[in-house]
Amino acid sequence: MSTPNGASPSAIDAQAVSFSVEAKRLLDRVDLQARRGQFVGLIGPNGAGKSTLLRAISSVLKIEQGAISLEGEDLRTLGAKRIASTLALVPQIAPYTQGFTTFELVLMGRYPHLGRLQVEGEDDDRIAGEAMRLTETDRFAERTLDTLSGGERQRVFIARALAQEPRVLLLDEPTSNLDILHQLKIMSLVRRLVDDGLTAVAAIHDLNLAARFCDRLVVLAEGRVLAEGIAAEVLTPGTIEDAFGVRSEIHRDPATGALMVSLIAAVDEEPDADLGVGETASAREAGIPRRDESEAAGVIS
Numbered sequence: 001m002s003t004p005n006g007a008s009p010s011a012i013d014a015q016a017v018s019f020s021v022e023a024k025r026l027l028d029r030v031d032l033q034a035r036r037g038q039f040v041g042l043i044g045p046n047g048a049g050k051s052t053l054l055r056a057i058s059s060v061l062k063i064e065q066g067a068i069s070l071e072g073e074d075l076r077t078l079g080a081k082r083i084a085s086t087l088a089l090v091p092q093i094a095p096y097t098q099g100f101t102t103f104e105l106v107l108m109g110r111y112p113h114l115g116r117l118q119v120e121g122e123d124d125d126r127i128a129g130e131a132m133r134l135t136e137t138d139r140f141a142e143r144t145l146d147t148l149s150g151g152e153r154q155r156v157f158i159a160r161a162l163a164q165e166p167r168v169l170l171l172d173e174p175t176s177n178l179d180i181l182h183q184l185k186i187m188s189l190v191r192r193l194v195d196d197g198l199t200a201v202a203a204i205h206d207l208n209l210a211a212r213f214c215d216r217l218v219v220l221a222e223g224r225v226l227a228e229g230i231a232a233e234v235l236t237p238g239t240i241e242d243a244f245g246v247r248s249e250i251h252r253d254p255a256t257g258a259l260m261v262s263l264i265a266a267v268d269e270e271p272d273a274d275l276g277v278g279e280t281a282s283a284r285e286a287g288i289p290r291r292d293e294s295e296a297a298g299v300i301s
Contacts, residue, residue: 008035008036008037008038009035009036009071009072010033010034010035010036010069010071010072011034011035011036011038011070011071011167011168011199012032012033012034012057012068012069012070012168012199012201013032013033013068013069013072014030014031014032014033014053014056014057014066014067014068014069015031015066015067015068016029016030016031016065016066016067017029017030017031017032017053017056017063017065017066017067017068018030018063018064018065018066019052019056019061019063019064020064025223026049026052026223027049027052027053027056027063027223028222028223028224029065029066029224030049030053030066030220030223030224030225031225032053032057032201032218032225034168034199034200034201034216035199036167036197036199037194037195037197037198037199038194038199038200038215038216039190039191039194039199039200039201039202039213039214039215039216040200040201040202040214040215040216040217040218041201041202041203041204041210041213041214041216041217041218042054042201042202042203042204042217042218042220043203043204043205043207043210043217043218043219043220043234043243044219044220044221044226044243044244045221045243045244045245047222048220048221048222048223048243049220049222049223049224050172050203050220051092051172051173051203052223053220054089054170054171054172054201054203055089056068057070057075057087057170057201058083058087058089058170059075059078059080059083060089070083070086070087070168071086071167071168081112084111084112084164085112085113085164085166086166086167086168087166087167087168087169087170088109088160088161088162088164088166088168088169088170089161089170089171089172090154090157090158090161090169090170090171090172090174091157091172092172092173092176092203095157097145098144098145098146099144100144100145101141101142101143101144102132102137102140102141102142102143102144102145102148102156102159103128103129103132103141103142105145105156105157105160106128106131106132106137106156106159106160106163107120107124107125107128107163108160108163109128109131109159109160109161109162109163109164110124110127110128110163110164112164113164113165127163127165128159128163129141131159131160131162131163132156132159134159134162134189135155135156135158135159135162135186135189136155136182136185137152137155137156137159140152149177150177151177151178151179151182153177154174154176154177154178155178155182155186158171158174158186162193166198167197167198167199168198168199168200168201169190169193169198169199169200169201170200170201170202171190171200171201171202171203172202172203173203173204173205174186174187174190174202174204175187175204175206175209176205183206183209187209187212187213188213190202190213191213194215202214207235207240207261208253208258208259208260208261210231211231211235211258211259211260211261212253212256212258212259214231215230216228216229216230217229217230217231217234217235218234219234219239219243220243221242221243226239226242226243227239227243231258231259232259235250235259235261236250237249237250240261241267245266245267245268246263246264246265246266246267247263247264247265247266247267248261248262248263248264249261249262249264250262
């Protein structure tokens with residue numbers, strides 16, 4: 001289904017959303033739109049409001065001002081089970097659940113699709129099993145959560161979210177506890193699911209992962225939207241300095257073609273006068289060529 005101008009309709013539409021705790025404004029009139037089949041990355045420093053916004057969209061938090069719609073319907077009019085059958089949230093810190101095997105935990109994702117007093121059937125087992133296969137958690141399906149590492153637990157709760165068969169997936173720092181292999185695999189999996197029609201909104205600390213996998217980026221700082229758009233519009237030295245207080249250089253990854261952010265120094269630090277732009281002391285000591293030298297050799301495009 002498309003809107004008259006050819007764009008896909010909104011899966012999430014948040015308008016002028018505000019939320020405060022003890023007189024501290026965590027969200028200040030934030031607008032966010034995610035169209036169906038789109039991967040939106042939320043980036044910004046700690047305390048910018050990324051997690052708070054995801055929790056508000058999932059209805060875990062009740063906003064004090066503004067409005068949020070889910071697939072065109074006011075979130076306030078939807079029951080918990082209706083929301084859970086449409087939207088799944090993977091929190092930043094996986095909740096501790098004692099005594100259940102990981103398969104039983106993933107199977108809990110089928111709850112929104114079950115009737116009252118209905119128990120899981122073969123189809124539910126199959127869907128949960130497929131979610132575990134996609135996240136590579138099926139090999140410890142019979143283990144309990146307390147026997148898993150932090151990264152393994154994170155993948156289990158991603159599997160549980162996928163078992164909900166949501167049309168909208170919210171992820172709060174989905175790669176924070178993962179090694180680099182599983183960071184890449186999880187982001188690639190979300191990208192594939194989005195390409196198949198899922199809508200995803202994720203808070204992501206790694207700017208390079210966000211640039212590579214997301215369709216649009218939204219920069220939050222102090223509870224407000226600082227910038228939004230495609231990576232090339234958002235990941236600029238000026239925006240990164242304003243949001244994070246860090247000097248940076250932007251270039252293209254020669255292998256993937258995605259934008260890459262090279263962090264140079266905090267704005268309140270004096271750069272090493274001997275270093276060229278984009279070159280760090282550790283890079284020099286490791287024998288990595290300066291950017292201008294690399295460009296001359298045709299390394300960076």
